[in-house]
Structures are given as structure tokens and as C-alpha cells.
Amino acid sequence: MADHQNYYVPEQSKWPIVATVGLGVTLYGAAAIMVNGNQGQSTTGSWVVFWIGALIMAYMLFGWFGSVIRESRAGLYSDQMDRSFRWGMSWFIFSEVMFFAAFFGALFYVRVFVVPWLGGEGDRGSSNMLWEGFQASWPLVNNPDPQAYPGPREVIGPWGLPLINTLLLVTSSITVTIAHHALKAGNRAGVKLWLTATVALAIVFVFVQGYEYSHAYQDLDLTLRSGIYGSTFFMLTGFHGAHVVLGTVMLVTMLIRIHKGHFTKDQHFGFEAASWYWHFVDVVWLGLFVFVYVL
Amino acid sequence: MAVTGVFMSAVADTHSQEHHHGPAKGISRWLLTTNHKDIGSMYLIFSFAMFLLGGSMAMVIRAELFQPGLQIVQPEFFNQMTTMHGLIMVFGAVMPAFVGLANWMLPLMIGAPDMALPRMNNWSFWLLPCAFLILVSTLFMEGGAPNFGWTFYAPLSTTYGPPSTTFFIFAIHIMGVSSIMGAINIIATIMNLRAPGMTLMKMPLFVWTWLITAFLLIAVMPVLAGAVTMMLMDINFGTSFFDASGGGDPVLFQHVFWFFGHPEVYIMILPAFGAISHIVSAFSRKPLFGYASMVYAVGAIALLSFIVWAHHMFTVGVPLAGQLFFMYATMLIAVPTGVKVFNWVTTMFRGSLTFEAPMLFAVAFIILFSIGGFSGLMLAIAPADFQYHDTYFVVAHFHYVLVPGAIFGIFASAYFWLPKWTGHMYDETLAKTHFWLSFIGMNLAFFPMHFLGLAGMPRRIPDYALQFADFNMVSSIGAFMFGATQLLFLFIVVKCARGGEKAPAKPWDGAEGLEWTLPSPAPYHTFTTPPDIK
Numbered sequence: 001m002a003d004h005q006n007y008y009v010p011e012q013s014k015w016p017i018v019a020t021v022g023l024g025v026t027l028y029g030a031a032a033i034m035v036n037g038n039q040g041q042s043t044t045g046s047w048v049v050f051w052i053g054a055l056i057m058a059y060m061l062f063g064w065f066g067s068v069i070r071e072s073r074a075g076l077y078s079d080q081m082d083r084s085f086r087w088g089m090s091w092f093i094f095s096e097v098m099f100f101a102a103f104f105g106a107l108f109y110v111r112v113f114v115v116p117w118l119g120g121e122g123d124r125g126s127s128n129m130l131w132e133g134f135q136a137s138w139p140l141v142n143n144p145d146p147q148a149y150p151g152p153r154e155v156i157g158p159w160g161l162p163l164i165n166t167l168l169l170v171t172s173s174i175t176v177t178i179a180h181h182a183l184k185a186g187n188r189a190g191v192k193l194w195l196t197a198t199v200a201l202a203i204v205f206v207f208v209q210g211y212e213y214s215h216a217y218q219d220l221d222l223t224l225r226s227g228i229y230g231s232t233f234f235m236l237t238g239f240h241g242a243h244v245v246l247g248t249v250m251l252v253t254m255l256i257r258i259h260k261g262h263f264t265k266d267q268h269f270g271f272e273a274a275s276w277y278w279h280f281v282d283v284v285w286l287g288l289f290v291f292v293y294v295l
Numbered sequence: 296m297a298v299t300g301v302f303m304s305a306v307a308d309t310h311s312q313e314h315h316h317g318p319a320k321g322i323s324r325w326l327l328t329t330n331h332k333d334i335g336s337m338y339l340i341f342s343f344a345m346f347l348l349g350g351s352m353a354m355v356i357r358a359e360l361f362q363p364g365l366q367i368v369q370p371e372f373f374n375q376m377t378t379m380h381g382l383i384m385v386f387g388a389v390m391p392a393f394v395g396l397a398n399w400m401l402p403l404m405i406g407a408p409d410m411a412l413p414r415m416n417n418w419s420f421w422l423l424p425c426a427f428l429i430l431v432s433t434l435f436m437e438g439g440a441p442n443f444g445w446t447f448y449a450p451l452s453t454t455y456g457p458p459s460t461t462f463f464i465f466a467i468h469i470m471g472v473s474s475i476m477g478a479i480n481i482i483a484t485i486m487n488l489r490a491p492g493m494t495l496m497k498m499p500l501f502v503w504t505w506l507i508t509a510f511l512l513i514a515v516m517p518v519l520a521g522a523v524t525m526m527l528m529d530i531n532f533g534t535s536f537f538d539a540s541g542g543g544d545p546v547l548f549q550h551v552f553w554f555f556g557h558p559e560v561y562i563m564i565l566p567a568f569g570a571i572s573h574i575v576s577a578f579s580r581k582p583l584f585g586y587a588s589m590v591y592a593v594g595a596i597a598l599l600s601f602i603v604w605a606h607h608m609f610t611v612g613v614p615l616a617g618q619l620f621f622m623y624a625t626m627l628i629a630v631p632t633g634v635k636v637f638n639w640v641t642t643m644f645r646g647s648l649t650f651e652a653p654m655l656f657a658v659a660f661i662i663l664f665s666i667g668g669f670s671g672l673m674l675a676i677a678p679a680d681f682q683y684h685d686t687y688f689v690v691a692h693f694h695y696v697l698v699p700g701a702i703f704g705i706f707a708s709a710y711f712w713l714p715k716w717t718g719h720m721y722d723e724t725l726a727k728t729h730f731w732l733s734f735i736g737m738n739l740a741f742f743p744m745h746f747l748g749l750a751g752m753p754r755r756i757p758d759y760a761l762q763f764a765d766f767n768m769v770s771s772i773g774a775f776m777f778g779a780t781q782l783l784f785l786f787i788v789v790k791c792a793r794g795g796e797k798a799p800a801k802p803w804d805g806a807e808g809l810e811w812t813l814p815s816p817a818p819y820h821t822f823t824t825p826p827d828i829k
Contacts, residue, residue, distance in 0.1 A: 007488065009409045009820075012319060012327035016418035023472070024425040027465040031429075034461050034531045064414070080487060084411040087483035095475050095517045102521025102551055106536060114544040123614040127539065145540030224532050228542035231534035235525070 338395025381445025567704025579646025688748025739773025
């Protein structure tokens with residue numbers, strides 16, 4: 001097969017080492033902020049380190065993706081290269097699935113085993129002796145030790161903002177698919193329209209989620225510190241929110257590229273990758289909606 | 296396929312030049328490289344440096360345990376040494392060594408021009424020195440390095456951990472990013488860059504075992520990331536994942552950790568299985584007894600590895616049904632592992648055996664890894680585990696699978712492929728000396744630990760009761776011997792890289808595979824046009 005001969009092996013590149021320095025400095029700064037903050041010391045220097053790292057990361061992302069886009073548009077990538085990107089993106093998404101699986105697993109374990117055990121049920125019900133009179137319930141609003149972890153006054157019901165958010169995300173999954181079909185049909189005006197709609201829905205989602213968080217913190221006392229319900233709630237929805245933001249950045253990048261005239265009917269894996277990611281984010285949300293909000 | 300030709304002409308000139316020159320000069324060759332051989336070498340060198348660093352920590356541990364009483368270090372520092380030794384050996388020595396072997400050998404074995412995503416490959420490597428810089432720097436921080444064991448159980452690592460724990464968490468995150476990207480690259484390479492005609496069931500076993508290992512890595516490294524993220528939040532942001540007073544559970548940590556941790560131990564051994572299969576076959580001058588059964592056995596081991604994690608936590612109070620399930624599931628692993636051992640033995644049966652250094656390490660691997668496997672079966676028996684748990688028996692068990700398993704597998708691979716990498720034959724006499732000293736040292740160090748554990752000596756303590764003194768002294772002598780011997784390995788490799796008898800394309804007459812069709816040393820760029828596989 002001829003395409004094997006065209007496999008593109010890039011020449012030396014500075015981006016990996018820039019990325020290493022960027023990531024290392026950013027995370028070192030982040031750790032220093034936390035450690036110094038916990039010890040009551042000044043965190044100014046740590047923040048400076050963190051932002052230097054973040055800037056290096058931003059520079060790297062523009063540079064690295066920029067060179068990939070240039071190479072792709074120069075026609076250096078064969079179909080085989082395209083398949084490498086597909087394998088890469090699929091397994092990257094799988095790794096993200098497993099990351100969320102850890103937090104979903106924690107939620108299930110806590111709900112099915114830990115909280116009932118603390119309430120005196122089953123094989124390990126003896127842990128109830130630590131906090132006698134603790135009543136198991138879910139959502140857990142009265143923690144075993146309310147002094148250490150004052151529980152939330154109330155939790156967020158599923159049929160208000162979360163339902164709206166569900167509709168927003170599901171709709172955005174549909175609009176991004178319509179945009180993809182438009183791209184394949186060569187209807188670039190359609191792509192612009194439906195991709196813009198997707199980005200708009202994504203941004204509204206993030207705002208609604210931000211509003212929900214402020215409501216939780218200010219009105220319901222539902223915080224990261226309010227025991228295991230707040231812990232699992234904010235970790236799951238928070239990481240999901242962060243992924244929505246990342247997915248939105250991807251979609252915006254694709255929108256800019258569409259406006260610049262990138263992508264053809266047959267060659268648009270960047271777009272597809274972003275939409276795969278977007279569907280993944282949507283599916284995670286559906287899991288969240290069911291297991292965090294409804295059940 | 297026809298590449299969009301108009302654009303092609305603009306870049307075609309530089310493109311074709313790129314492929315034909317050799318490595319760049321100076322440090323930029325290593326910092327900026329996209330070449331799988333350079334990156335493979337860097338992984339291997341880095342891993343050996345970490346092996347010596349983690350090994351020197353083991354020497355501190357064994358020196359302190361040479362005699363009862365506190366001699367050399369304080370208990371706090373002793374705990375930091377056991378923790379850092381484990382972390383460095385697992386994440387810094389064994390895993391990168393196999394990734395290095397994969398980088399070097401996979402493209403050669405499947406007839407690919409390079410790894411599928413060469414720049415990401417470079418990033419995967421350079422993240423490791425960065426992560427270990429952060430990890431090792433914790434030794435010099437206020438409150439010292441992490442001191443809670445390489446398994447970093449909560450609440451030891453959350454409520455009671457030193458301030459440096461946060462740095463440790465980010466170091467783990469960076470290692471995870473590196474591993475996941477490395478694994479994605481390996482899968483993309485194997486699935487997409489095989490030479491035409493190389494079907495999945497024609498792939499060399501090292502390729503198969505790495506494909507499955509890469510899958511395990513992508514499945515479990517994110518779970519580890521989840522575990523350390525929950526730790527990070529508990530430590531710094533007031534969540535209560537691992538605090539029962541807030542409705543969480545320290546045991547939750549163990550579940551999440553071991554869901555990563557058990558596949559992780561197979562990540563450290565499956566590539567060795569693959570390499571050993573090649574070596575045993577080459578030095579028996581016979582094809583592998585049952586190729587397909589080996590592939591299926593590795594697949595079965597990988598799948599089973601996801602449903603056995605709680606055998607690490609029998610004593611923590613797992614419900615009875617859980618103990619039974621995890622006990623039987625664990626024992627099931629003996630079946631595919633037995634298939635593999637049976638295969639290696641029957642491959643050797645009636646072969647024309649010779650015992651060059653790779654084969655010596657391979658045979659020792661089979662015997663000693665089986666001992667480690669059997670002690671694993673003993674530990675799998677839940678009621679018996681209540682006796683063994685957290686004793687030196689466990690230490691003996693996992694060192695028997697990791698030292699003569701993973702590490703002998705790496706040594707065997709290194710000697711097997713050194714002629715291909717350097718173009719020179721290594722010094723066989725010195726290599727055999729390295730083997731015998733390692734073999735004796737390692738058994739002296741770890742075999743007595745079985746007896747110590749059965750007699751009740753707990754692990755992770757700097758001091759012990761007098762009745763354990765003799766075996767500990769023997770163990771320490773063996774450990775010093777094993778440790779010192781590894782400097783000989785360094786000498787052998789350096790000597791081989793600098794010169795020696797010229798190696799032919801195929802230095803081992805029984806060896807099979809595409810890598811032996813290339814000249815030794817393998818040229819900087821290989822298989823830019825894929826070979827045809829019949």
C-alpha cells in the first residue's frame with residue numbers, strides 16, 4: 001500500500017521540552033501555593049511561578065497545535081497518519097472515561113456501602129459505634145461528625161437548573177452533529193451556524209453551572225467542606241465542568257479554523273476529534289444527572 | 296493514497312532530506328528528538344539511573360536492618376526511604392525500562408518507520424525526569440519526603456502526611472500523563488503502523504504483551520490520578536473522601552488505589568513475559584511451543600487483573616462474600632500464568648539449548664518468578680493472608696516477582712538486544728558474572744524474608760525483635776551483593792557501547808523477527824519503506 005510510504009515522521013521539535021518545562025513549572029507552582037497557603041505563608045511567589053508555567057503552557061499549545069495544523073494543511077499527513085490520530089484520540093477519551101470512573105466508583109462505594117455501614121447496617125455496621133445515633137441517609141445532610149463537617153442545609157434538586165443543563169448539553173450534542181453533517185456535505189455556512197450554536201449552548205451551560213455553584217455555596221451551605229455529599233457532588237460536577245470548558249475551547253478553535261477556510265469534506269479530523277470529545281462530555285453529564293442529581 | 300499533491304511539492308524537498316540524515320549534534324539531539332531509538336535510549340538510561348537511586352535507598356534500608364536496634368537512620372527517615380524506594384523503583388525504574396524497550400523494539404519488530412506520534416513520544420519521556428525531580432526534591436523539604444509507603448494509604452497520607460505530600464501528588468500526576476501518552480502512542484503504533492501482511496496473530500509476542508500492557512496503562516493510570524486527586528482535595532480543600540467523620544471512608548482509598556495497583560503489577564511484568572518468550576525460543580533454537588495460547592493467556596491475565604484488587608486488603612474488613620470472590624478470582628490467575636510457564640518449559644524441552652547471558656536470566660526468570668507466583672497463591676488464600684498480611688512474607692513475595700521477574704526480564708532483554716543497539720557484542724564472561732552474582736545476591740536477600748515473614752516480622756519497621764537478627768543479616772549481605780553487582784552491569788553496557796567484537800545482523804542463530812534483518816547497530820532511520828511480511 002502506497003500510503004505506508006508517506007508516513008510523516010516529524011523532524012526535531014522544541015514543543016515537547018517546552019511542554020515539559022511548562023507543565024512542571026505550573027504544577028510546582030500549584031503545589032507551592034497549596035503548601036504555603038496551608039502553613040499561613042505568603043503565596044505571592046508561588047502564584048508567580050504558577051502563572052509563568054501557565055504562560056509557557058499556553059505558548060506551547062499555540063505553537064504545537066499550530067505546527068500540526070500547518071503540516072496537515074501542507075498535505076504532509078497521509079490517511080495512515082489520520083488513523084494514528086484517530087487511535088490516539090479514542091484512547092485519550094477512554095483514559096478520560098476511566099478518570100471519571102474513579103469518581104463515579106467512589107460515589108457508588110460511598111452510597112452503597114460506607115454510609116449504610118456508618119449507620120449501623122451490615123457486616124461493618126460496627127463503625128456506627130464511632131458516632132452513635134448517626135442516621136444513614138442520602139443525600140447525606142447530617143454528617144457523622146457535624147462539628148468537623150457541617151452538612152449542607154439542602155441539596156440541589158434535579159428538576160430545576162440541572163434539567164435545563166441536561167437539555168442544553170443534549171441539544172449541543174445534536175447541533176454539533178448537524179454541523180458535522182453540514183461539513184461533510186460541503187455546506188460551510190451550515191457548519192458555521194450550527195457550530196456557533198453549539199458553542200453558545202456550551203457557554204450558557206457553563207454559566208448556569210456557575211450560577212448553581214454560587215447558589216449552593218451562598219444559599220444552601222453546600223460546599224466542598226460539607227462532608228461526602230459535597231465532596232462527590234463538587235468533584236464530579238467540577239471535573240465535568242472543567243471538561244466542558246476544555247471541550248468548548250476545542251469547539252471555538254474549530255469554529256475559528258472553519259472561518260479561516262480550514263478542513264475539507266473528507267479531511268477534517270480536528271473537527272471530528274473535537275466533536276467526539278464533546279459527545280463524551282455529554283455522556284458523562286447524563287451519568288451525572290442520573291447518579292448525582294436524580295437518584 | 297494520493298496525498299494532496301499541490302501542497303506536497305512546497306514541502307517535499309525538506310521532507311525528503313529530513314529522512315536521510317543521521318542524528319543531530321550535541322544536547323539538542325536529546326532534548327528535541329523525535330527518533331524512537333533516541334527516545335528509547337533515553338528511557339533506558341533514565342531508568343537505570345533511577346534503578347541506582349532507588350537501589351541506594353534499599354541499601355540504606357538494608358544497612359539499618361543489618362542488626363537489630365537503631366544504628367544509622369531515624370525511624371522517620373527510614374519510612375521516607377521505604378516509600379521513595381518503592382515509588383522510584385515502580386515508576387522510575389521498571390516502567391520506564393519497559394517503555395524504553397518498547398520504543399526501541401516495537402517499530403523494528405513490526406516494520407514501522409518510527410512510533411506513530413513521535414513528538415508526543417518525546418514529551419512522554421521528558422515528563423519523567425521532571426516528575427522525579429519534583430518527587431526527589433521532597434526529600435529536602437520541610438517535614439521530609441513522603442513517609443507513608445509507596446501505597447500511600449489514607450489517612451497516613453492525608454491527615455498525617457508531611458506537607459510535601461502535595462508535591463508528591465503532582466509528581467504522580469505528571470508520571471501518569473507520561474504513562475498515558477506513552478501507552479496511547481504504543482497502541483497507535485501497533486494498530487496502525489504494522490508492515491503490510493503482519494496480521495495481529497503474526498505479531499511477535501513482545502508486541503502483543505505491550506499492546507495489552509498499554510491497554511492496562513490507559514485503563515488504570517487515570518484511576519490513580521483520581522485517587523491522588525481525592526487525596527489532594529482532602530488535604531487542601533476540606534473534602535472528606537477518606538474521612539469517616541464526614542461520611543467518607545479510608546478504605547475507599549484502598550479500593551481506588553488497588554483498582555489501579557493490581558493491573559499495575561501486571562504492567563510491570565507482561566512486557567517481560569513477551570521478551571522472555573523471544574529469548575527462550577531463540578536460545579532453545581525452537582519456535583515457541585504455543586504462540587496463540589501465549590497471546591490468550593496474556594489477555595486473560597490482563598482481564599483478570601481488574602477483578603482481584605481487594606486481595607490486597609483482606610484484613611481491612613472486606614465482607615465475607617467479597618473475600619471469597621477476590622480469593623477465587625485471584626487463584627484463577629494461576630491458570631493463564633501456568634499456561635505461560637508450561638509454554639516456556641516445553642519450548643526448552645528437547646531444544647538445542649545454550650546458556651548465554653540473556654538465556655541465563657530468562658531461565659532464572661522462569662524459576663524464580665514461579666516462586667513469586669506460588670507465594671502469591673499462598674497470599675491469595677484469605678484466611679491464611681490474615682497471618683501473612685503486612686509481614687516480610689509479602690515483601691519477599693513481591694520482590695520475587697519484581698526482581699527476578701521484571702528486572703531479570705529487563706536484563707535479559709538488554710543483553711539480547713544490546714548487539715542490535717550498539718553494533719558490538721557485550722563481554723560474555725562479565726555478563727555471566729553479572730548474572731551469577733545477581734542471582735546469588737538476590738536469593739540471599741529475599742529468600743530469608745519468607746521465613747522472617749512467616750515468623751511474624753512486620754514490614755516497614757526500622758528495628759525488630761532479636762529472634763529475627765540472623766536472617767536479617769543474611770538478607771542485608773545479599774542485598775549489598777546484589778546492589779554492588781549492578782555497577783558491573785553499568786560497566787558492561789558502557790564497555791559494549793564503546794567497542795568490542797562487531798555484532799552481525801543476527802548475533803543469535805535461533806532468533807526470529809524483523810529486527811534481526813536490520814544491520815547492527817540498527818541505522819538511525821529504519822523501515823522508512825515497510826517490509827513485506829509473508
